[in-house]
Amino acid sequence: MPVYEYRCAECGALTSKLASVKAIPSAVECACGGTASRVVSMPSVHLSKGSKVARLDPKYDAMVDKAMRNTPAGDPDRLINRRGDIAKGRADT
Ligand SMILES: [Zn+2]
DSSP: OOEEEEEETTTOOEEEEEOOTTSOOSEEEOTTSOEEEEEOOOOOOOOOHHHHHHTSOTHHHHHHHHHHHTSGGGOTTHHHHHHHHHHHHHHHO
């Protein structure tokens, strides 16, 4: 159910009300006793992680690629180097 917002004509306070799309009240009673009429408010959209990543500015792609290259996991020779350590370990024993 969506949340609708109402502005009081008496005190100006904003009131939120959860209501069914089929029965949207055009006005609700404010805490001060005045009548609050419905106002158009910004819709709230919740994005998934994938959508957030897809909406990132492309200029960050180069920054992420550069950062990944500087990590040990970004070294293309890491497996060859590890294999050397293992071979050396076996030679010691
Ligand atoms: Zn009020």
